Amino acid sequence: MATAAIRASGVVKSFGEGEARVTALRGVELETAFGEMVYIVGPSGSGKTTLLSVLSGVLRPNAGSVLVEGVDIWKLETNALATLRLNKIGFVFQDFHLFPRLTTAENVAVPLILKRQDWDDSLSEAVKYLDIVGLKGRAQLPPVKLSGGEQQRVAIARAIVSQPDILIMDEPTASLDGDTGRSVVRFVREKVLNEKRCIIVVTHDDRINEFASRILTMEDGRLTGTKKAKS
């Protein structure tokens, strides 16, 4: 049996204390496989972002386990967890979080630099990935000179430059207009997804549903069902 990309069981996460305590995740069970693009959708406050954070190793759950490629990530110590994120998981943040003081190529090279790769080699590799996302000609520009869609593609290039097995995308179309959002997600589906990679997307945008392999619905801290599966 193939190892799941991510397997979460009995994940519980609460915030606050006493009467102010809010339970964001209530025993979430989830399994994703390589080669699929899974959407997590649901109303605001349903726990989507919290789940994404727990799955990607940035927010410790109160209970339950998360296995990334068979490794229980919440049993790792802090630095080992950071290293696992660096090597196994790529992030595309809602607001991109690109560094305005670096060039586009340097932004993309950041994960490689954190992996202690040589500066010049990292930049060369980054330019290759900028080529993949169609922005090779913008390598020396700062991100502020790029459009929203281009910045999103830079963020995607940064997320995949270290060839992670899992790609986490948080509201990837939230800062983009409809057409640009669709083109970015189409690009991810066609160029980034492969049989060795799993992509998890948190989104409100049902205009991009056609690109999903599975759509999981979340309500009140629980995954309540699968809305659609793309063949």
Place this chain on the structure above:
Amino acid sequence: MKGILRLAFKLLVNDKAKFTALIVGITFAVFLMVQMTSLFAGVLNRSSATVLNIGASVWVMDPSVQTVANSIGMPDYVLDGVRSIKGVKYAVPLYSGAALLKLPSGTFQAANVIGLDDATLLGRPELIEGKIEDIYAENAFIAVSDSEFAKLESPHIGSEFELNDHRGRIAGIAKVASSGLFGVPTLYTTYYRALQYIPSPRFTISYVLVEPKSRDDIPEIKRAVSQLGYRAVTSDEFVQMISDFYKYKTGMGMNILIMTVISFIVGLSISGQTFYTFILENLEKFGALKAIGATNHDLIAMILFQAGFTCLTGYGLGIGLCTLLIVLAKLRMPDYASMITYTNLALAFFMVLIIASVSSYVGVRRVLRIEPFDIFRG
């Protein structure tokens, strides 16, 4: 790690406005600190000018003497008594006193007159014009070519002046290691001529200069001089004694200390605040780095490098600026008493290290507290 530090460097210097504010803050603080302390060092150096220029190993004086300029006359038997101490190779008298000169133009000018032992001329300065034996000529004085030389109307060999209705004649021009503190020119003559020309109290020996047979004899000389009711100190101790007087008994040390502390606080506030703002503005970027996989160790290294680089650059610029100002000031004002010592540099460096440590500490604390989850929440 090299790549991470390069990343930190680019994040820092590419934010030109913040980086400039940081550098200006540190530079200004270092400039003020070094300026204050070098001024003080210059004053202290000049206050001990006579001790440094005479160069005797041991000085015997009245116990009440606090600075070299305020000597208290000692009776002649002190000289004989010191000469009889076991371990003394030789001992000679020194006269140090103030005089009012009437210059050829008719103006009056205060001067410091040093009377050297007639037999040995111990403590004589290095001559740049004339011969030292000319000091024995009639009415002969040697003028010191220091920053006060022009106040004697820039005399040359043969120039004449009046001192207490006696004729004085310049027989040589000398140079010395250090100029005096009080802005008056210095003349050297023989001990007995100084006594003849300058009205003197009953006791005339300002200091007895002693050369011990060996350094090991100094404690015994000190003890024996103490039994005579006087005090013997080495030249280093005398310099320290004078420094202590200016530091602790004139208020000058406290004023300089306060100004230095204020400079430090100003520098710390400007750079600490600016660096903290820099960290705050980049907090979400550091959070993104943390989410991507930067370890706490990576982030601490980046912040320490940024703080260290800024502070060291500011330190270098501050020292350079201070040096430039001192050089320019000395071109315009030869009297300007300011000197940068290794102690000044070390003190400023230590304070800059504190500024860097405090700035990076607050930055590190803030960055380590940020949760990558906050980046997802936006």
